[in-house]
Amino acid sequence: MTTMAAEAPVWSIDLVGRPAVVDHEMTIVTALRGTEVFTALEPGIGRNAESVVMLPVTGEFVEIAEVMPSGETVKGYWLGPVETGGRVHETFSVLVLSESKVQRLVMPVAKVDARQLVKGRASEGERAAMGALLTEARAHICTRRDQESWRDRLVSEAHSEADDRQWCGEFDDFMDRVGLPRKRAIFNGCNVGAARPAGGPNIS
Structure with a gap:
């Protein structure tokens, strides 16, 4: 035999x-x-x-269960963590290439063990391309974060200036036109759509 x-x-x-x-x-x-x-x-x-x-490494094919609100299993190629810092918390954000789309998933660290997730891996050339994609995705996330931080500072400064100058409805109209949050406050008896202050009268 x-x-x-x-x-x-x-x-x-x-x-x-x-x-x-x-x-x-x-x-x-x-x-x-x-x-x-x-x-x-x-x-x-x-x-x-x-x-x-x-952890999985860039280019390994993973199957990740119970990370989507629908309970659907995500299948795709692991790109890597969003952050490259030395310390992580109970959960962290990772990037996965699934069906030609880069998905950002927030996962418990305990559930990202390669010994449970990895089912295969891409070719050497594909892994190199995915490494470049990871670098680009991280740069995009960093740029977007910086833009959001700049926008928040701009809005805060604009609202502070409106307070100092006692600008009213015209200011809110301008903020609407440029796609920024309205002041939504009350200036010298001019109600510009603010919610009534707690314990105070609704001034009209």
Whole structure:
């Protein structure tokens, strides 16, 4: 009787060199010895494998359950975390390329372990392209965040100036035209659509 050996998988998860989270700190897996995992965060100290969250890497195909409001499983290529800082909280934002769209998902750190999520990986050339896409997506998010911060400062300064100059309905009309929030306050008896102050009369 001939015994057939099991077919070797086309790919396998390489855990050494993989990004990981230990005690809310980002690090890198440096070695595996038996059931112990060693990381750059604690050189020479082995941890139980269950206490180390090993993240997917760019270009690995993942299946992520229970992250959408509908309960739908997200299937796609892992790009990477939105933030590149050293510390993470209980949840963090990640980017996944799913059906030709980059999705931003907020996930509990404990649920992003590559050993549970990764089902395959893209080719070397595709992974390089996804790395460039990750860089572009992060830059876009950073630019949008900066623009929103600038907009908030602009609105705050404009409202403060309106207070100082006692501008009324004309100011709100202008803010409407340029797509910015109205002051919605009461100037010298001129009601410009403000909600009634708590405990005070509704001035008209």
